[in-house]
């Protein structure tokens with residue numbers, strides 16, 4: 281059995297930056313350090329941060345003082361304003377690519393476009409983008425949703441940074457049927473596109489794909505979907521302990537990919553476990 285891992289597996293630039301900032305802040309700060317929601321969508325890393333003193337809170341009610349680390353997905357500006365008004369020290373770990381999506385959405389709104397965000401409305405990144413554009417935007421996850429919208433003729437589009445390029449293109453195609461003027465900012469980040477392409481290519485060459493990462497991670501679950509859509513048997517797992525020996529039965533080549541918030545040590549453990557099962 282051969283195990284093949286995509287190039288660039290592991291932390292992307294934004295997650296690397298956010299975790300470094302969080303560990304540094306925990307090490308150098310006296311008093312309460314916290315994030316609003318998990319810093320990144322990887323439970324194992326969030327647990328390590330907790331061990332170092334970074335607490336995850338679900339809202340600001342009841343938090344009286346301390347240092348708020350803004351996570352890589354960014355934060356709705358109203359909540360940021362509230363945090364500042366409460367006197368919290370702010371450490372901003374928002375990924376610069378997320379900031380770019382926020383500012384393009386704001387620009388489109390300012391220029392009078394009806395703003396459409398391609399993404400998941402429940403995702404904190406999309407909620408932040410909505411906040412920075414002043415609200416009143418449309419969020420669509422798939423082309424079928426576009427058909428149900430009341431659209432204007434001047435439309436501006438941005439994407440949640442972890443969207444799949446093919447879905448983005450299909451949605452833009454659908455928007456073109458209504459628009460007379462369509463302005464598009466492709467805000468899918470490079471790290472996402474590189475991982476998606478490498479994962480898709482590898483899934484077409486192997487008998488089984490294992491996608492390593494948080495089940496709550498949008499970009500990880502999207503990688504798993506890309507592989508399933510390519511009709512390759514695929515499992516999403518968070519740690520090496522989840523590997524079932526029967527998955528590997530009669531498989532000659534196993535592909536491994538990982539979300540942008542999956543640390544290298546977990547990927548290494550998965551590969552080592554696969555190799556030990558093959559021996």
Ligand code: SF4
Nearest residue numbers: 292294375377441469
């Ligand atoms: S996936 Fe892209 S946008 Fe998201 S944190 Fe990583 S680099 Fe930033």
